[in-house]
Structure formats: C-alpha cells, structure tokens
Amino acid sequence: MADKCICVKDFEILAAKRLDKNALDYYKSGATDEQTLKENCTAFKSWRFQPQVLRDVLNVNMESSVLGSKIAFPICIAPTAMNKMASHDGEIDSAKAANSLSTGFVLSSWATSSIEEITTNVPDVIRWFQLYVYKDKTVTENLVRRAERNGYRALIVTVDTPLLGKRYQDTRNKFALPSNLTLKNFENETTKEDGFPKGVKSARESGLAEYVASLIDPSLSWEDIDWLKTITDLPIIVKGILTAEMALEAVDHNIAGILVSNHGARQLDGVLPTINALPQVVKAVDGRCEVYLDGGIRNGGDVAKAIALGAKAVFVGRPILWGLACDGKRGAQRVLEILRDEFGVTMKLLGVTSIVELQSVHDLVIHESRILSRL
Template identity: 50%
Template sequence: MDSRQLGPRLQGQTKRLRGSCDPQSVAVFSLIINLGKTEVEELGASPGHDNTLTIQHTCAAARWAAARGGRAPAGMWKRFSTQLNVQHIQKRRPRSQIQLCAGADECCTRDDNLLAYKRIRLRPRILRDVSVSDTRTTVQGMEISFPVGIAPTAFHCLAWHEGEVATARATEALNTCYITSTYSTCSVEEIVAAAPNGYRWFQLYVYRDRKLSEQIVHRVESLGYKALVLTVDVPYTGKRRNDIRNQFKLPPHLKVKNFDGVFQETAGPEEYGIPANTLDPSISWKDVYWLQSITRLPIIIKGILTKEDSELAVEHGVQGIIVSNHGGRQLDGGPASIDALSEIVDTVQGRIEVYVDGGIRTGSDVLKALALGAKCVFIGRPAVWGLAYKGEEGVREVLQILNDEFRLSMALSGCRNVAEINRNLIQFAKL
C-alpha cells in the first residue's frame, strides 16, 4: 500500500474492525489513533505526505497487520523516530476513538497542556563553554540519568502484549524512574521480576475499603518500590465523553492484575475493570496521616494545582508533589500543569521536591519545566505511543529522543548541567 493512501483508508477502519475482528485488535487500534486536534497536528506526518497520514495511523496499521501475520508498511519504523519532533502540519481529525488520549468533557485542559508550553520562550545565554554536558539529576535522593520519568498510565497490555513489563525494562535500561499505575495489566510482582534493578514508585488510590489500599502498600514495599504516589484528584472519575461514546471496556482477556481475584464477578457498573464504587470520595488530608502510619516509604502527592494545597502538603509531611491535572482527564477547565507549576514552586520554597506531568513532548519542554522549578518531569501518552510502536524498544526510543533533545536544548541555552537551569532562562510570549 502506498503510504500516502494509508491515512484515508484508516479513517473508517474502527467500524469495520468492530464488526469482524477480535476485541484485542479493536482495543489496540482504538488505543493508538489520537482524537485530539492538537496532538494530531503535533504527531502528524512529515511534510510532503498526504494530509491525513499520521504517525498513529502508521503504528495502528502495523499493529493491525501484525495481529494477522502481516507486515508493517515499509519505512514505518524509521518515520517513527521523528514522531516527537514533527510540528505545524495540518491534519484531518481521525474518526476513531481511543481511551488513553481522551480528555474530560471538551478536552480543553488536555489540549491546553500542550499549548501552554508554546507560550513559554527560552532566553539563551552564549559563550558559556558547553562542550561537556551532564543531564543527571536526583529524585528523592536517587540519581537518574536525565530528568524524565514515566508517569502512571493504565492498561499497557492494550498497547503491547508484554505491557508494563516492557515499560519497566525500558526505564531500567535508561536509568530513570517508572511510576507503576494501580491499574496496570501486569502485576507488581511480574514487573519487579522483569526489571529487578529498576527504580520504581507506585501510584496509589485510597479505596473505601482501606484494607485493600493497605494490602497493596505492603506488597509494593516488600518488593522494593521506593515511594508511594498518592493520586488525589479522582474522588470521582471525570466525564470522558470519548470513553462513553466508544463504550470503552477492558477486553475480557485482560485484567487489572494487582487486584486479580480481589473483586467478585458483579453485574454492577464498573470503571476500567474495577467496581465503580471502589474509589472513596470522602478522602481528605487525614488520609495522608493514615498512609504515613502504615508505611515507611516517602509519600508524593499527585494532582495538586494550587499554592494553597501545596502548602497543606508540606504541612502534612509529604516528601514531594507532582503538579498534575491527570492529563486533562478529570476537571476540564482547570489550569495546564505547567501554568500551575510556578506558584507551587514559589510556595514550597525547596522544602520538598516538585515534579510536573502533562503536555511534555520535546526536550525543550523538559528544559522549560526545570527552569520553572520542577525537579523532574513525567510523561504518559508518549511512553504508551512508544510501547505501541515496538514494545520495550519503542519506549526506549521515546525516552532517548527526549534525552537527546533535552541535552541539546540545555547546551543551546548555555547550560552545562541541570544545576545551571533556572528561571532566568524563561520569558512568556503573548500568543
């Protein structure tokens, strides 16, 4: 097939797949194709290709063909290596639905996570001798090779058959941090066995049944996880219209492995393979004290967007904050994560470490976040796109692209190491 014809031919493919293919193929296809206009423009084909061809289309075609013993389109893997650099290409929005890339309601916050970085400009310094550069940093006292980790994202087995195991091996190989999602499709035991020397944190929800949360805390602590990431912005699941429209469900052959056998079969409503009433909307700051009472692991709170809550986090003795709006999948209309970062850094004043996720697509985005005070950034969707591309190797490539771009952006801005990055590098554009 001519690659220029690939996009148009895939526009209606999901409907045909639903009628004729197994649930896994439909789920994989649906996972990869991106609905968001901003992300479609950012991750589109290189200049000269048909306007409807996108990297997601190419990956989807390869995975769809591979599931049937076919081959990927020629040159697809080479084209993927530029997927985090392609910009300013006009695209038509694909009609297919996906779970990962969907945002809440109108997807304004999801899209603003990307646009906010474009409003930030860099002020490079010159004649600084950047012949040698060092991207290493530390998070919670542990050295990592560069300040980009993997954020907690669910259901990696939808993107690649090895799922979170492949993601964990990739982060171990590149010596960076991987936050395992509660909703992983591999168990924490499988992940640790596959990457025994990896640096991992575990993302935690507080459930109505506190014993359920306590059991998973003790499991990950005994397995050598180094921190707990308490997600606090999900008292209820946001209204993700694309998930509703697409009737997203985890395929029957996949399970949320960390809770395999915990929940009995039920006819009641479910959210992503777990009974819908499991999350506890009554969670409050007192639960931070409760969590501290059952573990010695550092506690990092994920989902803070205001200076008031960051001050409360410090007062309650947590060890870190991830500035996050859940990838724009919870409250639509909230601030972009990067826009909320400065006031939180200014409030915390170095008493605890501050990280950020959401909207990071290039090495210069990483540099901007660090200049505004983040200790490290975490990526979600790009890691899963890499996983869908070629498993562990694909995740490695995404991380390596960001590392290479970050190193170059750092040098071009006159910084030789992470310690030299500061807010003097930043100015804001009027767009």
C-alpha cells in the same frame, strides 16, 4: 519500526493506526470538551527561552535525582493504566525501557502487570507505585505492603479522583478491557467479561467509571494521607496538586513530594495546564519538598522549560504508550531516548551544562506575556 520515528509526534501518528478504537480512545481522550487536554501541550509554547550564548557547552551533564535515587536525566515514566492494550508485555516493557536508560518508572494501580511481575522481570529498575485510597482501607494497606516487599521506593498517591472525570469516548465505547486482560493487582476480584471488579459493569458507563464509583473513596482527605504515613515508611508524593494553596497544605502534612498534575486532563476540564500551574506551586513549596510535573510533555524543549521553572523531574505518559504501541519495549525506549537527546540539545543551546545551572540562571525561561508587556 521505532527507528523510523524521529520525534514523539511520529510515534503518536503511527500508534493511532495500530491501536484498536477501544484502546486508542481510552489512551488519548480527555475530560468532556478536552479544553485542558489541548492546553496541556499548547501552553508550553507560551513559555519562551532567553538563551545565553558564548558559553562552553562541550560537556553537558543531565544527571539528576528523585527522592535520593540517581537518574541519568530528569525524565521518568508516569503511571498509565492498562499498558497491555498497547503491547504484549505492557508495563514490563515500560519498566525495561526505563531501566535500560537509568531512569525511573511508576506502576499504576490499574496496571495489567502486577506489582510482583515488575520486580521479578525488571528487578533493578528504580520504581514507585501509584496508589488510590480505597473505601476498604484493607485493600489500600495490602497494596502498600506488596509495594514495600517488592522494592518500590515511594508511593505516588493520586488525590484528584474522588470519582472518574466524564470522558465521552469511553462512555460511547462502553470501555472495557480486552477479554484476555485484567487489572493484575486485583486479579482475584475481577470478571472475565470486562476485566474490572465484579458487580460494576453498567450498560450506560464505561467499566472503569463504574469500578471507580464502586471502590474509590470519595471522602478522601488529608486525614487519609496522614493515615498512610502511619502504616508505611515509604516516602509519599501527592499527585494532582495545581495551586499554591493546595501545595501549602501538602507541605503542612510533611509529604515528600508534589506531582503537579491534572491527570492528563482526564478529570476536571478547564483547569490550568500543568506548566502554568508549576511556578506557583514551586514558589509556595520553597524547597520544602520536591516538585515534579506531568502533562503535555512532547519534546525536549518542554522538558527544559519545566525543569527551568523548578520541577525536579518530569513524568511522561501518553508518549510512552505510543512507543509501546509501535514497538513494545524498544518503542518506549526510543521515545525516552528522543526526549533525552532533545533535552540535551536544548540545554546546550541555552548555554547551560547542568540541571543546577538550568534552574539557577535567571529568566532562561519566561512567559511571553512578560515580553509583550515590554513592547
């Protein structure tokens, strides 16, 4: 089935027919009126290519690295929750897809496969762990220790979730995990009714919203990031930075990387689409830490625009879920292959043969407002 899909949109359309309403609405929805959800994708169209021609592009090298780990191309799998609603093996399928193509995978804290299961089933995958800071710091530290023991190479700390953004569809559906699934990293603490920790089920909200309200620390501050650095030597990437000011604060706290992200447009509606936020973050950081991007990537041209504007790599979320829903590991792998191949074609048509060249040639990608200002 995956082999019949030739672009990410094909996977999205097919996945919508295969997923039940509870899962589909959870995966696809954004916050409130979903302005930013739409703009995450459409904003890429306002960034225009200015290609070089008459360049030798016979051989193109897409290799890159993230925090010293070599990857075959700068497209990694973002942390997305509850992958087993999409395929039987869920996050294990996603990790296998990444490993088969020599790129990176991030496991969500709210995964339906555990930290240990990824290591057991896909021991060679380049893997990071996405972390929330919990009110009970012991819970957070235990997750960190498990990640360390199981060969995870970095922590991606989500910093834009003091509470869960309002998602209308999840509220309407009273979203809950299917009865056969749980948040595996917290399996001993969850109920059979909704898959979430005991005592958080509500008649008004989704189970996940109640879970976040009960356990996630809304007082999260830079002091907590500094605390994390005292308990682990793993590099820390902060996920959820959208402004130059916040990027400068991150640099002041000596983090290893910034993931420019608006949480898939699922937190605060009306924030900048990530591709529009990226240039100011890259400029502010000025090479003092690595910068990545997620949100709205739907084709290889989007990848090229993000890399040309300074991202070290991009992370894709929903497209991987669509792939899983269509054909498990093979579907997720095909999504990555399509994005990789489209990225390679885009590089050749831009007249560049390496990531370094893509980022160093002046004005290969510019905002259309600059073009219009010349007219």
